Amino acid sequence: MAEACDGGQVLNETDALGDMVGTVATARAIEPAASSTAGASHSHEIACLNCGTALVGSHCHDCGQTAHVHKTLGAFFHDLLHGVFHFEGKIWRTLPMLVIRPGKLTREYIDGRRASYVSPIALFLFCVFLLFTTFNSLGSNVVNTNMNVSLDQTIEKERAEIADLEIARKEFADDPAKVAATDAALAKSRANIDAMEKLKASGLKVSNVESEGFQTSSDIAWINDAVNKAKANPGLALYKVQTYSYKLSWALIPISVPFLWLLFPFHRRFGFYDHTVFVTYSLCFMTLLAILLAVGGQFNVPGVAVAGLVAPPLHMYRQLRGTYGLTRLGGLWRTALLSMFAFTALMLFAVLILVEAGI
DSSP states (O other): OTTTTTTTTHHHHHHHHHHHHHHHHHHHHHOGGGGOSSSTTBOOOSBOTTTOOBOOSSBOTTTOOBSSOBOSHHHHHHHHHHHHHOOSTTHHHHHHHHHHOHHHHHHHHHTTOOTTSOOHHHHHHHHHHHHHHHHHHHTHHHHTOOEEEOHHHHHHHHHHHHHHHHHHHHHTTTOHHHHHHHHHHHHHHHHHHHHHHHHHHHTOOOOEEOOTTOOOOOSOHHHHHHHHHHHHOHHHHHHHHHHHHHHTGGGHHHHHHHHHHTTSTTOTTOOHHHHHHHHHHHHHHHHHHHHHHHHHHHTTOTTHHHHHHHHHHHHHHHHHHHHHTOOHHHHHHHHHHHHHHHHHHHHHHHHHHHHHHTO
16 A cells, blocks of 8 residues: 555655644744753763763764753654654755755765765655655646546446456466466456556546557567557556656666766776765756756746756766866766766666556
8 A cells, every 4th residue: 555655645745744844943932942052951961871871072972872862842853854854954055065066065975074964865865755746746737648538437448358358268268378368468457457546546637648649660569569558548657657766766876877987987096986976966966956847847937948958967067077076178078978878877767667667
């Protein structure tokens, strides 16, 4: 059931996050002493309350717990937000650096100066969550579909096909090969119905669209097959793509890292760890940019298309130069190659989604 709710519950999660943020603000207003270092709002100990080690400084040097344990409503909800999203002050230092000086941010994290910044993987997971929350909030306006067939009608067609297959299975009872093929078709139809029922329950504003006139001419048979399945039921295909894109978003990192390595094949100073940090922070920026472009397109903000074309290569250039200490010329030709590599990585990711989704 958790899988069924991946798409539909994000709106509720967003509302819950908003409620928690409001609760934190209220708690701070009610108990302003929560941030103070004096009074009864926190404990004063000479030994760690967690492991009993004698305290030297503001944190236990053995287990890492803070010396003073805040006991306020505001502190409780801050811990809740921190546990869910690493919601802390350092994100406001990380985001400006990610946008304005991505190379410095990447290099400092690689070199070990990390206390002031959100880790790349934590920021990436948060950005991906924010992206899919935004897309689901905007609903069908992002997809821009032309609905003409209800999901209920498609489900009924699948059920009718199951009935025909069950009749055919009885006729093929003496042929094991045909029985096996019919059973596979039945399983697939039932899986489609289950997915469409989940799509209905999720509340996503997608449905079937008019696909007449849309043709494919690929020499690769499975691509034609995937497109034909999507034409037959675009709503179901979209639901599967959204679900698996969210689940497999992490795969963009290992897919992209080898391409970045190709830009520095003979540089022993830069290893796969450096490239992984670079790729993860870069994907964070591109995810945030996709959110801004989606929202800007929704509200017809001028210049959105231009920003979508200019911002990615410009950000890559600045991040490459700052992270690897490149000259202008070195940054330019590597940016050109990296742009092509990024497109290739996205295509590989799309293939992975299609395969996993069974489209």
